[in-house]
Each structure stands twice: as C-alpha cells, then as structure tokens.
Amino acid sequence: MRHCYINGYALIISVDGFDSVDRDDSKAFFDCLYNGSHVPRDSFDYKKIISDGNLRRRMGPLVKSGVAAGLLCLDGVPSDSVGGIVTATGLGFLSDTERFMNDMIDRNESMLNPSPFMQSTFNTVGSHIAMIRGIHSYNMTYVHRGFSFESALSDAMMLIDEGAETVLAGGFDEMTFPVHKLLVRLGSAPKFQNGEISGFVLLSSIRTGNTFAELHCVKTRYGHFSEENLEKWRSDVALSYGTDLESAGIFDCDSSVSGPYMTDSASVLCNALEKGSGKTFIRNDFCGKNHSLILLDIL
Amino acid sequence: MDELIEKLKKQLIEALNLEEMEPEKIDPEAPLFGEGGLGLDSIDALEIILLLDKNYHIKIKNPAEGKAIFYSVGTMADYIRNHSVSDK
Incomplete structure (x- = not known):
C-alpha cells in the first residue's frame, strides 16, 4: 500500500448550547482549529472563506461549516491535483430538513421553497466544495451512522493507494433541539444540544515539509x-x-x-x-x- | 416613511436570509435582480412569490407580469396595494 500522509486539517466547532451539567462555564462554544493554530472567534469570518454571498446566504449552518472546513484544507492546493472529495455524515443536515418539513406543514404541502430541500441532501457539502474549487474528480458521501467517517477515510486511503495525489476527507454533523430531545429518549444524545461540528483532513501520497x-x-x-x-x-x-x-x-x-x-x-x-x-x-x-x-x- | 415598503424590506431580508443587509440600505427604487441592486436570482424569485402568497394572499397568475412586479421593492409595494386581499 502506498504511503498516505495528512498534509492539512481543519476543524470548526460552533455550539449554541450544552445539556451537560458539568459544563457550566459557557452556554456557547466556538473553535476553529486549522493546521495546528486556533483561529480566534472574532477574526473568523465565513465571508473570507466562502466569498460568494448568494451561495453563502442559502447555506444552512452545517453546510457553511463543512464547506468552510473543506475549503480551508484545500487552500493553496491546485484543483487538478485533487483526486477525490470524500465526506461523511451520520444524520445529515437536520436544520434544513426541519425547515423544509415545517414549511410543508405551514404551507399545506404546496408552494414550497426548494432551497432547504436541496441543501438537506447528504452530498451538499462535497458538491459545494467541488463547484467552488472546480474539482471534477471522484465525489462521494458516506452516511453509515457511527462508521460514516471511518468509511470515508478508508475510501480516501484507497484512492491514494490507486494513484490519487491528494484527497480531501471529512466528517460533519449537527444537532438541533428536536433531534437532541429524541436522542435523549433513545439514550444516545451527545452533550451538545444545538450546533455543528465539521472536521476535514487533506490526504496526500507526497510527504512535504508541512506533513502532520x-x-x-x-x-x-x-x-x-x-x-x-x-x-x-x-x-x-x-x-x-x-x-x-x-x-x-x-x-x-x-x-x-x-x-x-x-x-x-x-x-x-x-x-x-x-x-x-x-x-x-x-x-x-x-x-x-x-x-x-x-x-x-x-x- | 412608507410603512408597507419598510415592512417589505424586513420580510425580504428574513425570507431571503440577507443577513448582511440592513433595511435602510435597500433603495426602494433600485432593481432587486441583476447588477446594480440586491443581485437576486431565479431561486429568490420563487421565494418572493411564496412571500406574497403567505403574507398578502397574492398569487402571481401570469408569470410574464413577474418581471415588472418584482423590479424593485417600490413596484412590489404598488402591486400589493392594488391586489392585496387582506394585509396581515
């Protein structure tokens, strides 16, 4: 098997509320970890990463977070060297799905806005990254519940083994209050009640001075x-x-x-x-x- | 101040998620679509049709009229005044 290196990574965490009793320090939390550095909240700006305003304003919170994390990883990487974008999500874009379903009820199943429906499909993040960067190679999203990211990472490693120079792999999920409430009943709720987390790594067959x-x-x-x-x-x-x-x-x-x-x-x-x-x-x-x-x- | 125009500006900002736009920055006479205005596109046109239906019970029956009705906030307000069944 060819060597597979991690030459970049980005993690964006934006959480509005926790339910855990052991987190009384803050109700909200934000962190952007990018190639070993934490970007302070006041200097983090989605506008600098996703410059198209029309595109940005239609993105739900998780889409924006996932696209931004992926684009940060690809910064400086030539688009034609990217052999694949492989993403993973367990539950997908819950807030857009909820918005679309609430609209269905409010509008009596007629006259629906297509944006939340389009943005709630699992491949939204991977396809946005590909379109923004003009990457025409392999594009796949794994929705394998608790193995989603592991499946994506395995696939990305196989792409490297098959000859790809670089492959972007990432995982993202969000939590909304209604879904959190359901997961509490099922006994598998995360600590965060509302928010989104996106983590991406840039895999490469080439070891460089910036390899992590x-x-x-x-x-x-x-x-x-x-x-x-x-x-x-x-x-x-x-x-x-x-x-x-x-x-x-x-x-x-x-x-x-x-x-x-x-x-x-x-x-x-x-x-x-x-x-x-x-x-x-x-x-x-x-x-x-x-x-x-x-x-x-x-x- | 025209109350309907101010209300429409707020409704457009909310419906189209124009989070970086303030109502006072929207010129009621400036074009909503294309260059020189808000730069809205065809997906936004659909959202505006839904906005008129939901808030003013107005259905655009003739799509050819849309271009003139949606030219600006001012033209939309004029159309609402002339066609609204009941203003919520």
Whole structure:
C-alpha cells in the first residue's frame, strides 16, 4: 500500500448550547482549529472563506461549516491535483430538513421553497466544495451512522493507494433541539444540544515539509462484545502494525467537547493531530457497537 | 416613511436570509435582480412569490407580469396595494 500522509486539517466547532451539567462555564462554544493554530472567534469570518454571498446566504449552518472546513484544507492546493472529495455524515443536515418539513406543514404541502430541500441532501457539502474549487474528480458521501467517517477515510486511503495525489476527507454533523430531545429518549444524545461540528483532513501520497502525520489504517468492527474481546481485537490491530496499545497515544471519541456523536472521529482526529505525537490511535466505541481504530504516526 | 415598503424590506431580508443587509440600505427604487441592486436570482424569485402568497394572499397568475412586479421593492409595494386581499 502506498504511503498516505495528512498534509492539512481543519476543524470548526460552533455550539449554541450544552445539556451537560458539568459544563457550566459557557452556554456557547466556538473553535476553529486549522493546521495546528486556533483561529480566534472574532477574526473568523465565513465571508473570507466562502466569498460568494448568494451561495453563502442559502447555506444552512452545517453546510457553511463543512464547506468552510473543506475549503480551508484545500487552500493553496491546485484543483487538478485533487483526486477525490470524500465526506461523511451520520444524520445529515437536520436544520434544513426541519425547515423544509415545517414549511410543508405551514404551507399545506404546496408552494414550497426548494432551497432547504436541496441543501438537506447528504452530498451538499462535497458538491459545494467541488463547484467552488472546480474539482471534477471522484465525489462521494458516506452516511453509515457511527462508521460514516471511518468509511470515508478508508475510501480516501484507497484512492491514494490507486494513484490519487491528494484527497480531501471529512466528517460533519449537527444537532438541533428536536433531534437532541429524541436522542435523549433513545439514550444516545451527545452533550451538545444545538450546533455543528465539521472536521476535514487533506490526504496526500507526497510527504512535504508541512506533513502532520502518516495515516496507517482504519479498522472497524460492529457489534456488542465484551471489553476483554475488544481489547484483544485492538491489541491484534496494533501488533499487526508493529506497535502496542500501551506505548501508543490514545484519543477516545467521548473525550471531545461535544461528547460522542456519529462523526466524532473526524473531530477527534483533528484534535489528535494538534496534541498528539508519535504512534497514535483514535479509538471509537460509538453506542457500544460501532468500534473503530484509526492508527497514525504524528510527525 | 412608507410603512408597507419598510415592512417589505424586513420580510425580504428574513425570507431571503440577507443577513448582511440592513433595511435602510435597500433603495426602494433600485432593481432587486441583476447588477446594480440586491443581485437576486431565479431561486429568490420563487421565494418572493411564496412571500406574497403567505403574507398578502397574492398569487402571481401570469408569470410574464413577474418581471415588472418584482423590479424593485417600490413596484412590489404598488402591486400589493392594488391586489392585496387582506394585509396581515
């Protein structure tokens, strides 16, 4: 398999409210992590990243956040060198979907505005990035619940292996109050009640002076297993890549600001690229049944 | 101050998500579409049709009239005054 490097990353978190009792410091949270630097909230401006005003004003919050994170990763990258844009979302664009469905009720299923409908399809972010940057290569979105980002990252790695020079891969999800309420009843609600999180990485077959990490593997396993069984699986994965869990750094997907959500591994990967070093695992056990391990070597 | 024009400006800003626009910055006589005005496009035209139906119970039956009716905030206000069934 060809070497697969991470040459850029961007993470945008914008959260309006938390339900967790242990977060009494602030009701709102914003962070933009871009290639190792945090962009202060007052200097972050979507207008500078998505310059077309007509396009921007039709974007829902998650579309805007995802497109911006993807475009930040691609900054300075020639469009013709991008061999694919592979995105992932667990639940998609909830606020646009809710807006469209509320309009259906308000307008008695007639005279509907198509914008929220068009913007609520899963490939919206990937297609916007491609159109803005004029990228005509492979474009795919994975909606695989708790494995969405892992599937996208695996696909992106295969594109690199097949000869692509660079591939953009990212995961994004949002939460709205109604959906959060439903997830609370189901027992799988994240900490954030309302907001959106988008994390993107730029994969490349070429190691440069700006390379952040080498990505080795993405492994997934589905089902309910004993902790002992899972630990053996994780150890076997580590051993097959010449390392062990004890000596590698581990970033868990329930440790981020948001709490676990379907594409949390995308944001945790970005956090690991900032804070980790050496052999590092991103460990995910979403809902106790979506188990994944992402192994990278942070340079 | 024309109350209907001011109300229309606010409704347009809300319906079209013109978040960077203030009502006072919209010239009632300036064209809504194309260069030299708000730069709206065909998707916005559909949203304006919905706005007129929802708020003023006005249905544009002849699409050919749309270009003249939607030329500016002022022309829209004139049309509403002449055709509104009930102004909410």
